[in-house]
Every structure is written in structure tokens, then in C-alpha cells.
Amino acid sequence: MIEELHAKATKGRAATNGRATLGRTTLLRDVYRSLINSGRTYAAFRDEDRSTVARLIDRSPVLDPMSGYGGLARLCAELGIQSSGIEYNPAQYFWQLLSHPARTDMHLRAIATLLRQRRNWPRTRQRAVVADEFFPHDTRALVERLFNLIQTTVAELPSSVAKPWEVTASLLLPFSGRLACTSPGDVSTHTKEGGTCVLLGWQDDFSSYLDALRSHLELIKERSKCINHEVILGDARSVDLGNRRFRSMFTSPPYPNHRDFSSILLPENTLLKVIGCSNGFDVPFVREGIIGSNFVKGAERHCPTSSVANRFMAEALTVRRNKRAEYDDEVYYMPYFRNYFYSLENAYHNIAKYLHASFEGYVVIVNNTHRGIVIPVSEIVQDIWQSLGFRTEVFHAMESSHMGAKNPRAKGLRARHTEYVVRIWR
Numbered sequence: 314m315i316e317e318l319h320a321k322a323t324k325g326r327a328a329t330n331g332r333a334t335l336g337r338t339t340l341l342r343d344v345y346r347s348l349i350n351s352g353r354t355y356a357a358f359r360d361e362d363r364s365t366v367a368r369l370i371d372r373s374p375v376l377d378p379m380s381g382y383g384g385l386a387r388l389c390a391e392l393g394i395q396s397s398g399i400e401y402n403p404a405q406y407f408w409q410l411l412s413h414p415a416r417t418d419m420h421l422r423a424i425a426t427l428l429r430q431r432r433n434w435p436r437t438r439q440r441a442v443v444a445d446e447f448f449p450h451d452t453r454a455l456v457e458r459l460f461n462l463i464q465t466t467v468a469e470l471p472s473s474v475a476k477p478w479e480v481t482a483s484l485l486l487p488f489s490g491r492l493a494c495t496s497p498g499d500v501s502t503h504t505k506e507g508g509t510c511v512l513l514g515w516q517d518d519f520s521s522y523l524d525a526l527r528s529h530l531e532l533i534k535e536r537s538k539c540i541n542h543e544v545i546l547g548d549a550r551s552v553d554l555g556n557r558r559f560r561s562m563f564t565s566p567p568y569p570n571h572r573d574f575s576s577i578l579l580p581e582n583t584l585l586k587v588i589g590c591s592n593g594f595d596v597p598f599v600r601e602g603i604i605g606s607n608f609v610k611g612a613e614r615h616c617p618t619s620s621v622a623n624r625f626m627a628e629a630l631t632v633r634r635n636k637r638a639e640y641d642d643e644v645y646y647m648p649y650f651r652n653y654f655y656s657l658e659n660a661y662h663n664i665a666k667y668l669h670a671s672f673e674g675y676v677v678i679v680n681n682t683h684r685g686i687v688i689p690v691s692e693i694v695q696d697i698w699q700s701l702g703f704r705t706e707v708f709h710a711m712e713s714s715h716m717g718a719k720n721p722r723a724k725g726l727r728a729r730h731t732e733y734v735v736r737i738w739r
């Protein structure tokens with residue numbers, strides 16, 4: 314069984330147009346396979362968004378207060394525009410640091426050194442570990458040794474690195490899920506805590522990872538016309554941007570569809586805590602702080618002020634449901650929606666303070682459904698911005714199938730999602 318998995322794992326290396334990529338059978342996590350191979354993953358901006366971002370070329374830097382994997386920075390880099398991104402989820406923030414065009418040379422040098430030093434990579438006699446936590450003692454020791462090796466490599470680079478641990482964490486995180494004890498989640502973006510970690514062949518996978526990452530970074534280097542991109546680890550609801558006033562924004566909110574960003578990257582954020590404890594750094598992160606995270610039990614109860622949000626929730630309660638669905642709505646879905654819309658209002662309220670009088674922005678939004686009715690996120694976003702004194706219009710709308718849908722077999726309305734690009738200005 315383990316040999317079979319190992320054979321599968323070593324086939325996880327592929328090549329696309331001469332570029333090293335990670336094959337479908339890689340044991341690295343799907344989310345990082347997509348990010349490394351294509352530069353984007355679930356809910357990130359697409360190349361189609363480029364022409365809208367280009368409209369903001371004279372309003373640089375463009376702000377994204379919920380910047381995810383850095384889709385805006387990528388588009389801006391290619392267009393030659395500066396950007397500023399805020400992101401609350403540490404694992405996504407570290408991915409942005411890893412893909413940052415001003416850091417590619419440093420990362421490429423670290424990768425080259427690591428590949429040359431393969432004989433120094435930590436070894437383990439175990440072929441697999443089974444545990445009910447992500448990083449039990451055995452894999453934790455391995456990950457710590459790998460972290461130390463990368464950190465030593467980074468510290469010895471000729472260019473001075475302000476925070477070697479940050480560079481180390483960004484290089485290690487995309488691979489760390491390969492060394493976690495996990496089992497598959499119900500959708501490919503998720504993975505559950507506890508399960509098997511196949512250690513056999515991990516070094517070959519680390520080598521494939523470094524090769525594919527090198528190709529990814531070389532592409533960024535080749536395509537980036539601008540390397541000035543600010544990345545801030547912070548909460549959009551409370552971040553303090555001082556006396557700065559942005560003249561443009563291009564952003565996309567998390568969606569209320571239970572694919573929350575705190576669970577998607579749980580192994581990586583757990584690893585940050587684990588290695589942070591033993592290496593003297595602490596990355597602030599509270600899972601509940603991620604807007605759209607599905608924590609309801611014990612969470613503070615809040616109500617949004619948006620009348621469109623409240624109308625949607627009232628309508629959702631009139632849908633014919635069985636007793637079980639009524640109960641679920643009462644104890645879970647309604648508190649969830651109330652917290653989601655309330656948090657979104659708070660975030661936009663805080664960000665609006667930092668927007669210039671001549672501001673223009675765009676918000677990309679996909680509307681989902683709940684019990685057969687559309688969750689009108691795009692109308693609610695417009696309602697919130699209007700209440701903050703801005704003008705809004707639907708700049709572009711496109712119907713697509715299964716975009717952001719949790720269930721790939723969903724049919725009818727549940728499978729159809731409309732993507733809106735909302736324009737906001739004063």
C-alpha cells in the first residue's frame with residue numbers, strides 16, 4: 314500500500330511547455346498544486362479581470378483590503394501598476410510574500426542552494442505516520458528540522474533578509490501539507506485533521522516542489538513590470554492605514570458558501586503555530602476573525618444594518634422547509650448569515666475611511682444560493698457602499714455554472730452562479 318502511494322507520489326512531477334509543474338498525483342495539497350502550476354486557485358481573480366484593473370492605471374496604488382492569494386498584485390505587476398493588499402489569513406499572506414516579484418531573486422537563490430544540499434535534508438526511517446492531529450511528534454520533528462535547514466540557507470544568502478523566519482515560513486508552507494496527517498475533506502479545497510502521512514518519498518516530493526516553485530517564480534519574474542506591492546497582514550475591519558487615502562480599489566469578498574478560508578488552510582496555519590512556538594515568533598490569527606468562517610456556536614451575535622441583507626434573511630425563513638431544515642436555519646444558517654453580513658459591513662466601513670474623494674473601485678462578487686433562493690451578495694455589497702455615501706452600479710454581470718459551488722453535482726439554480734463586477738465611486 315505504502316509502496317503504491319510512493320510510486321504515485323513520484324509520478325507527481327510533470328512538465329508544461331518546458332516548465333516544471335506538479336502532476337495530478339502529487340501528494341502536495343491541491344490548493345498549492347493549483348497556485349504553483351497556474352498562479353491562482355479557488356475564488357482568486359482571473360485573467361479576465363485584467364482589463365478592469367487596467368482602468369485604474371492612473372490611480373496607483375490599487376487597494377485590495379481582502380487580498381487572498383494576491384491575485385490583484387499579480388495582475389498589477391503584469392500591468393506595471395503598484396498595489397496594496399491586506400489579508401487576514403496568515404497562510405494566504407505568506408503565499409503573497411512567496412510570490413512577491415521583489416522577492417523572486419532571493420527565493421530563487423534559496424531554492425538553488427536547497428536543491429544542491431539534498432544530502433543535508435533531514436531523514437526519517439518511518440515510512441508512514443498515522444495520527445489524529447496534523448503534526449504528531451514524529452512529523453513535527455521532521456518539519457522542525459526542515460524549517461531549520463531552510464532558515465540556515467536563507468540566513469546565509471548574500472542579500473540581507475530582514476526576517477529570515479518569514480522567508481523560511483513562506484518557502485515551507487506550500488509543502489507542509491505533504492507532511493501533515495490528514496484525510497480528504499468533502500471537497501477538494503478541504504482536508505481534515507488526522508489521518509495518514511506517507512513519509513516514504515517525501516524527499517522526492519520536496520525536490521519536485523522546489524523545481525515547480527522555481528518555474529512559478531521565474532514566470533513571475535519574467536512577467537512583472539512593477540515590483541512595488543505592499544502586503545499587510547491585518548484585519549480589514551480594524552486595520553489602521555493612518556492618513557493614507559487610496560484613489561482606487563479592486564477587491565472580492567469571501568463568500569457565504571461554507572468554503573471558508575480558515576478551514577481551507579488549516580494545516581498550514583497549524584504549522585505556523587507549531588514552529589512559531591519553538592522558534593520564538595507568533596503570527597496573530599483567530600480563525601473566527603475570517604469573514605465567512607463557519608463558526609456560529611459561542612460566537613457573538615450581531616445583526617447587519619443593510620435592509621437588503623435583512624430582507625434576504627426574512628425571505629429565506631419563509632421558504633417551505635421540513636422541521637430539520639427549520640432547526641438548522643435557526644441555530645446555524647441565520648446566525649451565520651447575520652455575522653457574515655455584519656462583518657462585511659464593518660470591513661467596508663473601516664476601509665471607506667481610507668478612500669480618497671476622487672476614488673473609483675470595483676468589487677467582484679459571485680452570488681450563491683440558499684434553499685433555492687439567491688443570496689444577493691452583490692446587492693448587499695452595493696447597499697453597504699451606498700449607505701457609506703458612495704455611488705454604485707453593476708459594471709458587468711456574467712452567468713456561470715458551478716463557479717464556487719460546493720457540490721459539483723448540483724443542478725438547476727444551485728449550479729448557476731452569477732458573477733457581478735460592481736463599480737463604486739463617490
Ligand SMILES: C[S@@+](CC[C@H](N)C(=O)[O-])C[C@H]1O[C@@H](n2cnc3c(N)ncnc32)[C@H](O)[C@@H]1O
Pocket residue numbers: 356357358378379380381382383384385399400401402405547548549550564565566567568574602603604605660
Ligand atoms: C474571495 S477571497 C479574495 C481572493 C483574491 N481576490 C485573490 O485573487 O486571491 C477573500 C479573502 O478575504 C479574506 N478575509 C476574510 N476575512 C478577512 C478580514 N477580516 N480581513 C481581511 N481579509 C479577510 C479571506 O481570507 C480571503 O482570502
